[in-house]
Amino acid sequence: MTAEIHTTETPTAEIHMTGELAPRSDWGAPRHCPIVRTLETVGTKSAYVLLREAFYGATRFEEFVERTDASEPVVAARLRELTADGLLEKFPYQEPGQRTRSGYRLTEKGSDLLPVLVAMMRWGDRWLFPDGGRVELAHTGCGSPVHAVLQCEAGHHVAPDAIDLAVKPRPKRRRPAAA
Amino acid sequence: MTAEIHTTETPTAEIHMTGELAPRSDWGAPRHCPIVRTLETVGTKSAYVLLREAFYGATRFEEFVERTDASEPVVAARLRELTADGLLEKFPYQEPGQRTRSGYRLTEKGSDLLPVLVAMMRWGDRWLFPDGGRVELAHTGCGSPVHAVLQCEAGHHVAPDAIDLAVKPRPKRRRPAAA
DNA sequence: CACCTGACTTCGATCTCTCTATGTCAGCTA
DNA sequence: TAGCTGACATAGAGAGATCGAAGTCAGGTG
Numbered sequence: 001m002t003a004e005i006h007t008t009e010t011p012t013a014e015i016h017m018t019g020e021l022a023p024r025s026d027w028g029a030p031r032h033c034p035i036v037r038t039l040e041t042v043g044t045k046s047a048y049v050l051l052r053e054a055f056y057g058a059t060r061f062e063e064f065v066e067r068t069d070a071s072e073p074v075v076a077a078r079l080r081e082l083t084a085d086g087l088l089e090k091f092p093y094q095e096p097g098q099r100t101r102s103g104y105r106l107t108e109k110g111s112d113l114l115p116v117l118v119a120m121m122r123w124g125d126r127w128l129f130p131d132g133g134r135v136e137l138a139h140t141g142c143g144s145p146v147h148a149v150l151q152c153e154a155g156h157h158v159a160p161d162a163i164d165l166a167v168k169p170r171p172k173r174r175r176p177a178a179a
Numbered sequence: 180m181t182a183e184i185h186t187t188e189t190p191t192a193e194i195h196m197t198g199e200l201a202p203r204s205d206w207g208a209p210r211h212c213p214i215v216r217t218l219e220t221v222g223t224k225s226a227y228v229l230l231r232e233a234f235y236g237a238t239r240f241e242e243f244v245e246r247t248d249a250s251e252p253v254v255a256a257r258l259r260e261l262t263a264d265g266l267l268e269k270f271p272y273q274e275p276g277q278r279t280r281s282g283y284r285l286t287e288k289g290s291d292l293l294p295v296l297v298a299m300m301r302w303g304d305r306w307l308f309p310d311g312g313r314v315e316l317a318h319t320g321c322g323s324p325v326h327a328v329l330q331c332e333a334g335h336h337v338a339p340d341a342i343d344l345a346v347k348p349r350p351k352r353r354r355p356a357a358a
Numbered sequence: 359c360a361c362c363t364g365a366c367t368t369c370g371a372t373c374t375c376t377c378t379a380t381g382t383c384a385g386c387t388a
Numbered sequence: 389t390a391g392c393t394g395a396c397a398t399a400g401a402g403a404g405a406t407c408g409a410a411g412t413c414a415g416g417t418g
Contacts, residue, residue, distance in 0.1 A: 034303025034312050035231055035296060036224065041307065044405065045218045052214055056344065061365055071407055076366055099415045101364070109306050114339045115298040115327045117214060123295060124213025127288050128220070132347075133213050139331035140341040148294045149330045152318035160293045162319040165235065168311075223375065240395055250377055255396055278385045280394070 041085050042113065046074050051110065052117060054088065059103035079104055087113070119148035220264050221292065225249050225257050230289065231296060233267065238282035258283055266292070298327035 042048065049068040058064050064075045082088045087110035094100040118137065125133035137146040150158040221227065228247040237243050243254045261267045266289035273279040297316065304312035316325040329337040 032313055033228070033231070034301075034308060034314075035227060035299045036303075037307045038299040038303040039224050039227060043224060045215065045222060046405080048214055048218060049212070052212070072366070073368085073408095074406060077405090079366095097416075098364085111339045112305065113298075113302055115329055116295060116302060118329060119292075119294040119298050119327060120217040121213045123292055124215075124217040126291065128216045129213060134211055134347045135213075136345045136347060138343045138345060139333065139335055139337050140343050142331060142333050142335060143343075144331035144333040144335070146329055146331050146337050146342055148298060148327050150294055150297060150325055151328045151330065152321060152323035152325050154318065154321045154323040156318055156321060156323070158318050158325050160234075160290045163325055164317045164319050164322075166315045166317060168313045168315060225376080251396070252378095252398085253376060256375095258396095276386075277394085 038116075042082075042087070044078070046070050046078050047082065048117070048120075050075065050078050050082065051087070051106075051113060054104065054106050054110065055114060055117065059093075059105055060101070061104075064104075082110070086110075115148045118146065122147055217295075221261075221266070223257070225253050226261065227296070227299075229254065229257050229261065230266070230285075230292060233283065233285050233289065234293060234296065238272075238284055239280070240283075243283075261289070265289075294327045297325065301326055 042051065046068070049070065050064055053064055053067045056067075058067055061075065061079070064070075064079065065072055068075065070078075079088065083090060083104065086107055088104045089107050090102045090104055092100050093103045121133070121135070121137075138144065139146050150160070150163075152158050221230065225247070228249065229243055232243055232246045235246075237246055240254065240258070243249075243258065244251055247254065249257075258267065262269060262283065265286055267283045268286050269281045269283055271279050272282045300312070300314070300316075317323065318325050329339070329342075331337050
């Protein structure tokens with residue numbers, strides 16, 4: 001609970017290997033690592049802060065510029081890339097007496113990244129801000145703080161050292177099931 | 180459920196603002212955003228793949244180099260930084276007939292980043308690998324797949340649009356509680 | 359039709375990350 | 389003590405991200 005680093009002898013967390021694992025060098029091809037692929041889609045600080053502001057409700061170009069401390073060229077480039085990658089979508093809007101303009105909002109693909117953002121936020125609050133964070137996320141209705149936690153599909157809370165890792169065989173040029 | 184982008188009129192996910200919010204321009208100081216601070220600690224692709232391999236069980240310099248496709252200088256630099264930041268810790272080890280060497284393992288601070296990694300992995304599997312990912316994480320014992328999910332402290336599963344955001348007042352140079 | 363403004367684009371410089379290639383160093387073996 | 393090897397460090401170059409400053413452009417207003 002403290003922000004101190006407890007340097008004990010116990011390895012803190014390590015995922016256990018199970019099943020028929022090909023040698024690590026075989027299955028780790030970078031092109032097949034979803035983490036690396038995710039970082040290729042959203043791997044810059046500016047992309048994260050733009051997504052953060054989109055979650056916070058920003059939609060207009062100027063809002064993104066003001067709220068992120070990023071320069072206009074960077075905001076324009078990121079908005080274009082995130083839209084091309086399907087994380088944001090453009091929509092027209094018009095304020096009275098103004099011409100129609102474009103806003104940006106999250107798609108399902110984009111909002112599905114929220115656990116990543118929340119996990120980063122909570123980690124930063126815990127380890128980098130000993131006095132606690134200033135922004136709190138609360139569950140609508142119940143009001144309890146929201147966290148990104150590891151959970152299995154059976155509903156159990158999962159500790160970092162209670163994970164088994166299995167590698168599936170390389171998918172053969174898939175054939176219709178039960179050929 | 181499909182990987183198609185459904186461009187409907189409904190905003191997909193937006194966090195609701197509640198409470199007494201200072202104007203956004205006031206509370207959003209970049210230095211105070213835990214996401215940005217987190218990205219400053221672990222904001223490069225190489226840092227993420229090193230942490231990934233640390234979770235997968237790598238400890239030795241050479242293992243990190245082989246498994247990450249990163250160059251030796253990069254691995255050396257990241258290991259040094261991650262150790263200095265307290266996410267990894269060095270420990271001596273010795274193989275028979277060899278001199279003592281240093282290994283690296285995750286600290287609690289480092290392994291606490293696992294939800295971020297898992298969230299990225301799941302997002303990549305879902306949105307970038309339509310045929311499904313090759314690496315599966317299973318809960319030890321129950322065997323169910325493990326995900327990073329949003330959950331409130333009351334135990335409820337939290338949908339992306341069921342989050343209220345509150346901003347705490349700027350902490351005054353804190354005084355001893357109940358002065 | 360001339361102006362104004364929000365939404366960008368273009369340009370040039372800087373900084374960071376990463377690479378390949380090569381050098382260094384500690385300490386165990388012979 | 390000379391050699392060997394794993395674990396780094398150093399040097400130089402290239403690619404990507406970001407910045408500030410300035411230019412473009414569409415479409416309402418007057």
